[in-house]
Structure formats: structure tokens, C-alpha cells
Amino acid sequence: MTWLNSVGIGAIFGALGVGLGAFAAHGLKARLSDYALGVFETAVRYQMYHALALIAVGLLASRIESNLVRIASYSFIIGTIIFSGSLYTLALTGIKWLGAITPIGGLAFIVGWICFALAAFRVSP
Numbered sequence: 001m002t003w004l005n006s007v008g009i010g011a012i013f014g015a016l017g018v019g020l021g022a023f024a025a026h027g028l029k030a031r032l033s034d035y036a037l038g039v040f041e042t043a044v045r046y047q048m049y050h051a052l053a054l055i056a057v058g059l060l061a062s063r064i065e066s067n068l069v070r071i072a073s074y075s076f077i078i079g080t081i082i083f084s085g086s087l088y089t090l091a092l093t094g095i096k097w098l099g100a101i102t103p104i105g106g107l108a109f110i111v112g113w114i115c116f117a118l119a120a121f122r123v124s125p
Contacts, residue, residue: 006058013051036091043087068119075112
């Protein structure tokens with residue numbers, strides 16, 4: 001994955017996060033329970049955090065060539081799809097077993113952050 005891909009995907013995730021957040025605030029507020037709306041908002045929040053993280057990883061990748069950076073990029077993408085995707089689906093459908101796969105996305109986020117940190121520490125000042 002090139003650094004431009006990470007930045008571009010991060011920007012797309014950010015745009016989708018804003019759109020989904022607005023959809024929740026205006027289109028779902030009257031249709032979802034407070035619990036489901038909270039789950040949806042958590043998905044949006046983590047998607048936005050990791051959209052920005054993906055952009056940052058992409059910018060780091062423009063400075064260094066590293067497997068750690070690539071792993072961080074893929075981890076943030078996979079984490080967003082699994083973590084936020086499962087929470088969006090849970091909130092909209094009420095399918096409870098989806099909550100069981102959400103931590104896999106969280107684990108991908110943790111791997112991404114660790115790889116990002118290790119790669120950043122290797123960049124010379």
C-alpha cells in the first residue's frame with residue numbers, strides 16, 4: 001500500500017464518518033433506542049479516530065519505507081471495517097452476536113497503533 005492510498009482511504013473513512021454521524025443525528029434519532037444510537041455513535045467516533053490515524057500513517061509512510069507502516073495501515077483499515085462495521089450493523093439490526101466480533105476490530109486497532117508507534121520511533125529526527 002502506498003502512502004497516498006493510506007491518506008486517500010483515511011479521507012474516505014473520514015467523509016463516511018461525517019455522513020454517518022449526520023445520518024444518526026438526523027435520520028436515526030427517532031428510530032433507534034438510546035442504546036442502539038449510542039452504539040452507532042461509538043462506531044462513528046472510532047471510525048473518525050482511525051480515519052485520522054490512517055492519514056497520519058500515510059504521511060509517515062511518505063517519509064519511510066517500512067513493513068510496520070504497512071501493517072499499521074492495513075490494521076486500521078481492517079479494524080475500522082470490523083469494529084465500526086459490526087457496531088453499525090448491531091445498532092441497525094439488533095443482531096446481538098455481532099458484538100462478539102467487535103473486539104477483533106479493536107485488536108486490529110491496537111496492532112495498528114503499536115506498529116505505528118514502532119515505525120515512528122525508527123524515524124530519525
